[in-house]
Amino acid sequence: MRVAVRQRLGAFRLDVAFEGPEDGVTVLFGPSGAGKSATLAVVAGLTRPDEGVVAVGERMLTDTAAGVFVPAERRRIGVVHQDARLFPHLSVERNLAYGWSRAKGERRIGWDAVVDVLAIRPLLGRSPRDLSGGERQRVALGRAMLSQPTLLLLDEPVSALDAARRGEVLGFVAELKRRFAMPMLYVTHSADEARTVGDHLVRIEAGRVVGEGAPGVMLPVDDVVGEVVAPGLVRVAEDWAVGRSVWVRLEG
Amino acid sequence: MLTAAEWEALRLTxxxxxxxxxxxxxxxxxxAWVLARYRFPGRVLLDAGLHAPLILPPVVVGFVLLAIFGVQGPVGRWLDAWFGVRLAxxxxxxxxxxxxxxxxxMLRSVRLAIEGVDPKLEEAAQSLGAGAWDRAVTIVLPLAWPGLVAGAVVGFAAALGEFGAVITFAASIPGETQTLPLAIYAALQVPGGEATAAxxxxxxxxxxxxxxxxxxALLRFGRRGAGA
Known part of the structure; x- marks a missing residue:
């Protein structure tokens, strides 16, 4: 995955360039308003950059100099947002089938495999309205995977969830990556998430790339001691795999 | 129960x-789609023009239609010459x-309904491989369905009761253009016609x-058809 784009968005200038591994999770890390989501929109083909290139593998998706712009519906890039954006008028099954039925000729990722990995079989007949936040995100992940993407974009996919659900959904993301060798671009402002899922980290601030490297090196754990949750109560770590937090009570 | 003439008026209406x-x-x-989705010069003018029948007296609408689509009108003459179609x-x-x-x-209701569909859902559909027409048919129109039904119902009711424009443009010819409101009015012009009017x-x-x-029923059908 290769991205090098410039775009003016009102007073904000986006000017980012980075490369991500073809089979791993690239984390776009930075504070709110840094241009992470704007970068995703450019990669997804939902906005056209003023100049630059976007390529996935050998496939050139945007190249302003050569006049190349593949529209979003033909990019085969799956997108999952923090609000799952499930279609409210369709059942879970028909949400999953939406991208699946439009990718008939190029199915590599199986329906049953995705449904089972994400454990959403019991939800198939339900309406998106009746799902919990975590279930919604799993269905959104499944819907994106079943559209047979060559790249999966995840825009703060667990930010709207509580800590326990967050760990659970992150576990599913890791499982999807392992099972389907799916390259991903993962946007977050959480150092914990970045370290947990990331293989490569791109740090963005004020519309520019300010650093790149391995997540563990870029965001050393002792950077963050913990999060003060309540007076005298500090959460020092979260075990994503089991969705449990480690708490330390300060006394005296 | 109804006389032949009353059946005729009902059928015609x-x-x-x-x-x-x-x-x-x-x-x-x-x-509504164009107004809701596109920004172009003259958009406000188009919007105002489309709403003109709402603020003009219906008789004026009928008169304007006569001027345009009447046998002597520019469009009316053309329709008559090329297709043998007469509207007046x-x-x-x-x-x-x-x-x-x-x-x-109808425009108002449909436009509000289309504008009420979250554009993020359309983006999601786009990333899942749906082109513009596909998205319109599978996402936007189904989600706008209640507004479409409301627009159709209001439009049907208004068309049912339209008097001034119809009588001006199409006159009040029994069996041809005399809809219920026109028939009621005609009955009241005849002495002893109150019973018919009633x-x-x-x-x-x-x-x-x-x-x-x-x-x-349409709303319920829409909900079921949408699979929700």
């Missing part, structure tokens, strides 16, 4: 209002007059109730 609603809704969806003083003309007057109401009014009332029931 349903035909005229039905045609006015069907064609009016097709135009309303098209124009025909039931198709009554439907046109009723449809034009009801159009702004019976026709009762029919109009029954039609209105039937329209409401039908709209409820």
């Amino acid at each position: 349903l035909l005229v209002a039905g045609e006015a609603t069907v064609f009016g809704m097709i135009a309303a969806v098209g124009f 003083f025909t039931s198709a003309g009554a439907a046109l007059a009723a449809g034009v007057c009801a159009f702004p109401l 019976r026709l009014s009762a029919i109009a009332f029954a039609l209105a109730i039937a329209g409401l029931v039908a709209s409820e």
Whole structure:
């Protein structure tokens, strides 16, 4: 995955360039308003950059100099947002089938495999309205995977969830990556998430790339001691795999 | 129960209002889409122009239609010469007059419904491989369905009751352009016609109730069709 784009968005200038591994999770890390989501929109083909290139593998998706712009519906890039954006008028099954039925000729990722990995079989007949936040995100992940993407974009996919659900959904993301060798671009402002899922980290601030490297090196754990949750109560770590937090009570 | 003439007025009214609603809704969806989704020079003017029938006296609408689509009008002459179609003083003309007057109401409802569909859902559909037409048919229109039904019901009711534009453009010819309101008015012009007028009014009332029931059924159908 290769991205090098410039775009003016009102007073904000986006000017980012980075490369991500073809089979791993690239984390776009930075504070709110840094241009992470704007970068995703450019990669997804939902906005056209003023100049630059976007390529996935050998496939050139945007190249302003050569006049190349593949529209979003033909990019085969799956997108999952923090609000799952499930279609409210369709059942879970028909949400999953939406991208699946439009990718008939190029199915590599199986329906049953995705449904089972994400454990959403019991939800198939339900309406998106009746799902919990975590279930919604799993269905959104499944819907994106079943559209047979060559790249999966995840825009703060667990930010709207509580800590326990967050760990659970992150576990599913890791499982999807392992099972389907799916390259991903993962946007977050959480150092914990970045370290947990990331293989490569791109740090963005004020519309520019300010650093790149391995997540563990870029965001050393002792950077963050913990999060003060309540007076005298500090959460020092979260075990994503089991969705449990480690708490330390300060006394005296 | 009803006399032959009353049946005729009822049939004609349903035909005229039905045609006015069907064609009016097709135009309303098209124009609502353009107004809701595109920014272009003259958009405000187009919007105002499309709403003109709402603020103009219906007689004026009828007169303008006569000037344009009448036998001597530019479009009317062309239609007559090329297709042998005459609109003035025909039931198709009554439907046109009723449809034009009801159009702004349909447009308003449809446009609000289309604007109410979250563009993020359309983006999601796009990333899942759906092109523009595909998204319109599978996402936007189904989600806008209640607004479309409301627009059709309001449009049908308005077309049903349209008087001034119809009588000006299509006159009041029994069996051809004399819809219920025109027939009621004509009955009241005849001494002793109150009984007929009352019976026709009762029919109009029954039609209105039937329209409401039908709209409820349509809404339910839409919900089921959407699979929710």
